[in-house]
Amino acid sequence: MKQLPPDLKYTKTHEWVKTQPDGTVLVGITDHAQGLLGDMVFVELPQVDREFKQENEMAVLESVKAAADVYCPISGKIIETNPKLQNQPELINQDPYGEGWICKLKPSNESELNNLLSAQEYEKET
Amino acid sequence: MPFIPHTKSDIQTMLNTIGVSSIENLFDEIPQNIRTGKFKTIPDGLNEMELMRLMQTRADQDKLDFNFIGAGAYEHHIPAAVWDIVTRGEFMTAYTPYQAEASQGTLQLLYEYQTMMANLTGMEVSNASLYDGASGLAEAILMAVRLHKSSHKILILNSLNPNYKKTVKTLVSPQNIECIECTLENIKEHKNKDFAAIVISQPNFFGLLEDVDKLTDWAHENNSLVIAVVNPLSLAILKEPGKWGKTGADIVCGELQPFGIPLASGGPYAGFMCTKKEFIRQMPGRIVGATVDKENKRGFTLTLQAREQHIRRAKATSNICTNQGLLVTAVTVYLSLLGFEGLRRVATQCHSNAEYLYKKLLELNFIKPLFPDKPFFHEFAITLNKPIKNMAGYNLEKDFPEYKNSFLLCVTETKTKEDLDLFVENLAHGK
Numbered sequence: 001m002k003q004l005p006p007d008l009k010y011t012k013t014h015e016w017v018k019t020q021p022d023g024t025v026l027v028g029i030t031d032h033a034q035g036l037l038g039d040m041v042f043v044e045l046p047q048v049d050r051e052f053k054q055e056n057e058m059a060v061l062e063s064v065k066a067a068a069d070v071y072c073p074i075s076g077k078i079i080e081t082n083p084k085l086q087n088q089p090e091l092i093n094q095d096p097y098g099e100g101w102i103c104k105l106k107p108s109n110e111s112e113l114n115n116l117l118s119a120q121e122y123e124k125e126t
Numbered sequence: 127m128p129f130i131p132h133t134k135s136d137i138q139t140m141l142n143t144i145g146v147s148s149i150e151n152l153f154d155e156i157p158q159n160i161r162t163g164k165f166k167t168i169p170d171g172l173n174e175m176e177l178m179r180l181m182q183t184r185a186d187q188d189k190l191d192f193n194f195i196g197a198g199a200y201e202h203h204i205p206a207a208v209w210d211i212v213t214r215g216e217f218m219t220a221y222t223p224y225q226a227e228a229s230q231g232t233l234q235l236l237y238e239y240q241t242m243m244a245n246l247t248g249m250e251v252s253n254a255s256l257y258d259g260a261s262g263l264a265e266a267i268l269m270a271v272r273l274h275k276s277s278h279k280i281l282i283l284n285s286l287n288p289n290y291k292k293t294v295k296t297l298v299s300p301q302n303i304e305c306i307e308c309t310l311e312n313i314k315e316h317k318n319k320d321f322a323a324i325v326i327s328q329p330n331f332f333g334l335l336e337d338v339d340k341l342t343d344w345a346h347e348n349n350s351l352v353i354a355v356v357n358p359l360s361l362a363i364l365k366e367p368g369k370w371g372k373t374g375a376d377i378v379c380g381e382l383q384p385f386g387i388p389l390a391s392g393g394p395y396a397g398f399m400c401t402k403k404e405f406i407r408q409m410p411g412r413i414v415g416a417t418v419d420k421e422n423k424r425g426f427t428l429t430l431q432a433r434e435q436h437i438r439r440a441k442a443t444s445n446i447c448t449n450q451g452l453l454v455t456a457v458t459v460y461l462s463l464l465g466f467e468g469l470r471r472v473a474t475q476c477h478s479n480a481e482y483l484y485k486k487l488l489e490l491n492f493i494k495p496l497f498p499d500k501p502f503f504h505e506f507a508i509t510l511n512k513p514i515k516n517m518a519g520y521n522l523e524k525d526f527p528e529y530k531n532s533f534l535l536c537v538t539e540t541k542t543k544e545d546l547d548l549f550v551e552n553l554a555h556g557k
Contacts, residue, residue, distance in 0.1 A: 063432075
């Protein structure tokens, strides 16, 4: 059974978004997505300070069998990326909702959160 | 592997299976108005005898006269063993192989090639070859733009081979990359102008050595990458690009022809590319890596394939499978047979022969150096004060109208002192 924390928001393209108390959001990919991609070997992280619009490509995941784009779930500016992924891309496989987070964003338009899916809605999509 | 053509009934069975009435109908989705129809300029087929006769006539036009033309393709001695080994059945393939389990020999050879090129250029990684030097530079520019992320502009020192400039323009301009030329004199005007990379050739098209350390540091101070275009033979005696300036060139590319590949009227040749390890995911071309099998035995396989078109499709950073495998095999065998010491001797001989001819020519009162007192590797430019018929050098006026009656002369290890003396003597007597 794939994990799907009820307090997160999701996208059809398998990213998750977690709103932090300070208004920033953490972004990662779902357990379902990491399972499909297989063992991660490299993560191309976005540059800090770069701005992305919702649905822009912002990162690339390379697994042993595929390369996949990560799409920006909510417009905003990158304020931090997960430094551990540089040497331990497997964290995305081991703990997709925790240690395997990809980046932290400062949203420029919080109403876009309403476009995202709930855990239940995402489950139906997959 | 035998070639087994499909029979008419094979083809009919396949068409029936997919429900298409003829092969022509497979192309229905291509609109009629963009189809070329019949090629008007292509004549009807020839039989074998007619073809042999035509090709022999063409081949007879291809003579190598006594000459001193280099300008990007260089006459070198190729030990007889090189192509004897390369044409053995075990090596005779143009492709870099996917199937590691069936191709350990070829993969090991390519791995050794990469190791030699990385050593020679002083870089951390090499790919398994590119099509040729000129398209290799275009690939290096595309790579630099991907790495730099924010700039689509490239600064090119205008002493680059003019054919390379043309090839680069053809390949990178459709991607909205702007190439701007500068000279050593006006390069400072381009300070802080946000170039993704600067292209430095060493030696440059005129055979001259650039102040690569200063140029490299200048580029890095201006937040640009450095693309080095080098004659790999010269690296046997010149500083490797990995050591240029404080932190070295970022991408090194060039033409492999001097290493055991015959002149052959201009091709096929092969290109190389080396870079720093941190940039490897943006490097085009195939890359062979060493690994271990499940019994812990050493083996070789293609690696970092997620860059490539068969995995990443339209977003691939590499659309090159290299069909230059056979030429790379020749390069690897050439380098193995010569060894580093042999290569150093070839490069030294080229340089001292060129120095000798240069001094001898300047003794003639109608010959002046085009770039006085500049150091060169094995090629130099002169200006003639009187017309000489069929001058055995490369006429610079074609590409550089400002250099009237000027010729680029190259001397390699293939010329003897007697050859050089005879050439000078003939010139002196107006021949």
